Amino acid sequence: MKTIFFLLILLIEQSFCQQLPIVASNSEKLTGYEELSDFLSSIEGKHKFGKINVIGKTVEGRNIYSFEFSKEGINPNTNRLKVLVFAQQHGNEHSGKEAAIMLISDFVDGKFDHLLENLDIAIIPQINPDGSEKDKRRNGNNADLNRNHLTLTQPESIALHNYFNKILFDLTLDVHEYFPFSSDWRNFGFYKIADEQLGLLTNPNISTAIKKFSKEQVYPFVEKYLIEKGFRFNEYIVGGPPNIERLRHSTTDINDGRQSFGIQGSLSFILEGINGEKNSADGIEKRSKGQYEAIVGLLNIANKKHEEIKSLVKNERDYIVNKKSTLSLRGDHFNNGQIFRFPVRDAFKGIDTIISSQNYNPEVKSLLDIDVPIGWLIPKNDPKLNSLITYHNIKTEELESRAEIIEYEITSLDSIFLEGEWLRDVKIKETLKSDLNLSEYFFLPSKQIKKITLNLAFHPQSMHSIVQYDDFEYLLRNKIYPIKMVR
Incomplete structure (x- = not known):
């Protein structure tokens, strides 16, 4: 009888961990700040290597939570690969937050314990809870946080960089959404439908070794993983439609969450999941699952290649400090003859297909260098x-x-x-x-x-x-x- 009672208690605890806020609402309601706070409090202490850390406060006084999973506690001196995943810099991009909550829950349930042999992982589900509560892109000061990583005038971006500076994460992932349903794309006749897009480092001051590893090792692994899971995927592109505007990869600017850490030697990425067409909650269950699987795919390749990444980042940081002697001050994206193929949907027939574009500018060239x-x-x-x-x-x-x-x-x-x-x-x-x-x-x-x-x-x-x-x-x-x- 005691054994049955014990098993019953255990099952209740496990099911409680799995009762995510969005699941409780049957995916009809986005997780709010209070629900997130209550959920994190409810699972604190339920994993022996899990810990909640409040890394700062927002303009309106809300906590910014990081859930850390580490066998020894995350610190700059650990031999394990240090990974930072942060979501919802933009308050109207909810799927990354929901995916992060799912991921934290599965970590607490022990699903990813094998990763903790080689990785220390910090997950920040919500950088911008003030914007999230209003379903607005910007923070409580009406600032775009993903344009604030250089000037650091906002408490949320200051908190994130202070956290990064304390740990010096080896690999970072900034989780976002993209909106493909613009009138220009509809008039073009197609719109982008990739469930997930992975953006790599583009600044010309990033070493060839880092860029090559991202392109040849990480990207193909995540691509294969997501396609096998049933999600459409391509490398992150902006611009277009191609009959009006060039297609290129994401900005070289150092004011965003990916590049600002990448220029400090981190292997850094941006993840762009598809936005809801009608509103922020439209299709949130599938969208969140896509974000979740993309993050898991990245964690899997990080685990598989942890020694190589650790060495790569160490060498990159040593090179930056001691050997890098020239810098690019200006650059832009140029066409090099490559053709870009990406998944789209016919705006009128509703048929999914692949199109190719020659108006594709993947090569970043420096236009002004200095010693x-x-x-x-x-x-x-x-x-x-x-x-x-x-x-x-x-x-x-x-x-x-x-x-x-x-x-x-x-x-x-x-x-x-x-x-x-x-x-x-x-x-x-x-x-x-x-x-x-x-x-x-x-x-x-x-x-x-x-x-x-x-x-x-x-x-x-x-x-x-x-x-x-x-x-x-x-x-x-x-x-x-x-x-x-x-x-």
Whole structure:
């Protein structure tokens, strides 16, 4: 009798873990913040290697949760591959959150215990609960969080980067949705129907080794895994339809969650699941399952290749810190003759098919390179710049007096069209500065893991510079650029 009672209790506990909020509503209601919080609280302590961590708070005071699964606790010194999955930066993209909840539940139930032999895994189901509660893309300050990873002016993106800086994750996945049902695509006669799209690193400052591994090892594995599970899949593309606009892969900009970690040596990806056509809850069960399986596929290849990825990331970070000597400040996407094939649906007949496009621009070419300087000097009396280097965990140190200091005179401001956007085109003249009072500046050496970040952020001619943002436009108002280069 006692044995039967014990088994009954065990079954009740297991079924409770599996009673996800979205399941309880028969997939008719999206999981809200309070339901998510209650669910995470209900499963805390039910897995011996599982732990809830509140990594920060939102504009409106809600918690940002990370559920960590690790045999020893996630820390930068573990030998296991450290993986970060984060979802719902955009509040109206719910399927990633629902998939993350499903994944956490299955981890707690022990379904993925085998992964913990080689992986430490952190899952953040919801970066932007404020936006989620309103079913709005932006956060409580009306900011797009996936355009805030360089300037770091929002508490949610600050919390995420602070978390990353503490752990230095080896592999990251940023989970999103894409909306294929635009009028331009309907007028074209087809619209994209991939259930999942995986985006790779595109910035020209990412090493060939990282890009090659992503393209030749990770992408084919996830593709095969998802197709076998019955989901349509392709590499993430933006733009189009191809009769109007070029197709290309995702931005090279360092202001998003994928690239901002990739330029620090992480093997980083963005996942784009299909959006609901009618509303955010439309088809949520299948959409969430697609996101779930895509994440599982990535975790499986991470587990299978954990030693290779660990070595790859270690070598990449060593190269960034000690050997990388040139940087691309500007680039764009170009056609190289390749043809892109992707799944679509006939907008009028409702028939699924595959189409090919020659208006495909997969090759990123650098348009402006520089030699990596010794570092940069920022004024100590500029609170915005000081906050920026603090949030990015950029190191400062004493500057040797014999270094050359370069001051930039802004000779003109114009516009330049890159990656489909008009950007500020800053023309400069270099002057050797010998009478600068160094006590008034912080010196930021290039020789650190943030090498690419700080150089692209502070060079005024970089297409990714902070001067491209209104928050830092003040740096261009005077004739002399207040940030100095050291070489």
